[in-house]
Amino acid sequence: MDIVYYLVQNTLPVAVALLLVALGGMFSERSGVINIALEGIMLCGAFAGCLFVHFIEKNSLPAQLIFVLGMLVAAVAGLIFSLLLSWAAIHMKADQTIVGTALNMLVPATVLLFSKMFFMSDGVTTNTRFYIREVKGLGDIPVIGKLFFQNTYLSLYIGVVILIIATIVFYKTRFGLRLRACGEHPQAADSVGVNVYTMRYAGVSISGVLGGLGGFFYAVGVMDGNVNGHTGVAGFGFLALAVLIFGQWKPIQILFASLFFAFLRTLAYSTTLIPFLKALNLNQDYYKMLPYVATMVVLAFTSKRSRAPKAEGIPYDKGTR
């Protein structure tokens, strides 16, 4: 039973990071802009957030307050960085895949340059302990308490709140309806007076905010508060894209997809604790490939029935019939 608790407790922070980034991707892609740059946005948020924490943690502020402040900085950084994509893809009608790729290359290089210049290292490290041993009161609840309120991070609860808000905004509001229309049939949206450019800017900006948050949550919850320009976010931005596709561009399915991938990753890093897998005596590295191999397999099998937003990737031009 302890193994189960351990796996769940370790899966959730990973899943939250994936979930937020994939939700961000959902807003961007369903508004019609492919966001390959999620990887870059994540790293940008992670670096900005951790850098902020690095400087502020000398003051004796409560750890969770620092976490929230760092999170906000990461969100703003992600937002600003995503504007580069919006501007190129929406305003200048550039090819979205190429812009995204360029942005992805830009961030790790910048992080390295910056870190070498100021810290003489490959990244930035922080020392604050954001880890929550146990949530007072709730941690004592049998089973549930152990699963969700012990050995975790604040990111988990923030992630749940964001998921709920995102789902409601997406399906219940005027904004959500218009955003989705722009990703499916921008001409239709335009003909009823919806400003396609504005909606797409909004979609990409939300992906910037959520991507930045997700990056920070990854740095804190998965990498113990460290960011490194070489390893970056270990392909989590791309994994989030896979989650997005596996989740069919829908929030609740994205939740389950991110849990699936996060669980595989946790499993891969916990093989020594599971007697059966330990007995196989395979090289650890094979297990670590698991989430990435699963991505390929899952996408190969689900892509046939997957239905991307119809107008995704096509710059909107009023003139086309």
Add this chain to the structure above:
Amino acid sequence: MDNYIIEMLNITKVFPGIVANDNITLKLRKGEIHALLGENGAGKSTLMSVLFGLYQAEEGEIHKNGKKVEINNPNDANDLGIGMVHQHFKLVDVFTVLENIILGVEPNKMGFIQKKEARKKIMDLSEQYGLKVNPDALIENISVGMQQRVEILKMLYRENEILIFDEPTAVLTPQEIDELIEIMRGFAAEGKSILFITHKLNEIMAVADRCTVLRKGKYVGTVDIKDTTKEELSRMMVGREVNFKVDKSEAKIKEKVLSVKNLSVASEHHKNLAVNNISFDVNAGEIVCIAGIDGNGQTELVSALTGLSKMESGQIILCDTDITKANIRKRSKAGISHVPEDRHKHGLVLDYSLEDNMVLQRYWEPKFQKKGFIKKREVRKYANQLIEKYDVRSGQGPTTIARSMSGGNQQKAILGREIDKEHKLLVAVQPTRGLDVGAIEYIHSQLVASRDSGKAVLLVSLELDEVMNVSDRILVIYEGEIVGELDPKKIDVQELGLYMSGAKRDKSKGE
């Protein structure tokens, strides 16, 4: 003083390479049905897009109730009470009917959509005007006729009083057209003003009060329908006399070209066979028409003939060669030319230039390539020949992107390409769908010319007039079976209709 609700004065709109609207004036009275008539590419849709705010005119003014107004986007048009049903519906496939209707004017509290409120209003309108819809159905699952009702409800939901219909009947069945005409009359009786773009003269005579005619971007005139005739309208539209009868001599039937034996094709939509054990021949020098109501297996039959899809069983023989298992290029080389049903999907690569489209099936011939490199000069020369020979009009000649051309000219380009290519059998599927009188006349004459030059022509058509006028022999298809072989000279439209609706069938055929 006339009571004009909308006046479009001296509108000029220029696109690269083409003046779409050249100093056009259109005046719409309150409560009238005003038809806007013109050939494809005459500038009707452009003019309406200017009125609806999708395009801005370079010159000219728009007045509403005598006052000058600025319409810079569809929101402005909507605020002035102008609504539009576009030719290609502007509906989001994966949204429900309700979501599509309210998009852009969502009833909301603090940004949260109030679906209940919207539903009530939609159901009230639906009842009041007899526009039956299911508000929770997804657009992709409903018929084209119902999609159009959704578009109309969109305008009513916005309480528009000036309604623009852009070629509303092109996609409808005869029954749906009658319904639509009734609905339009109802709107006019209520004081709404209707602008109705079309090139179907019968409909104008049936429903419109007045008609404005455009030709090649220029204003020709405005006439009262009660003072005019179909012939006069067509003369105004085309600029010359139009021949509604197809000129053709007796068919000189020669050798057998195509022989189809016991052909069966599975359906993509249901478990039954779409084409069920069909056998027929087509001879050189005759036009054989497959007549039937849409969706009775015509599409599948043609796909199997041309190699676009696989057949379940049967045999296809072209001039003594069994092509049952041949792929598309082999069939094309063996002598099948194909004017496809969906010209955008199977006829042209829309984002290629016209010249590249002209050699789509032939770029590999030594005439057009050398060691894998396309001989651009030869291609252009050839494209120019076809453009001239088949009167294909476009903004930039052979370098025009196919997408930017009008439907009629796209079709002429395809027809020219297919006829000009070495062939023995021409398969033409609804070759005149969505085209204007002038283009229809031209295409019919080309089909007859092809026949007279000794080719076999297999025509698939849904239009009764076309079936009766063009063909030498009619095969009626009903639920995937051929239920009658008829001589167009010996039957009338009513009888043909009975066969097409399955009420009558030859004993010798099937069963």
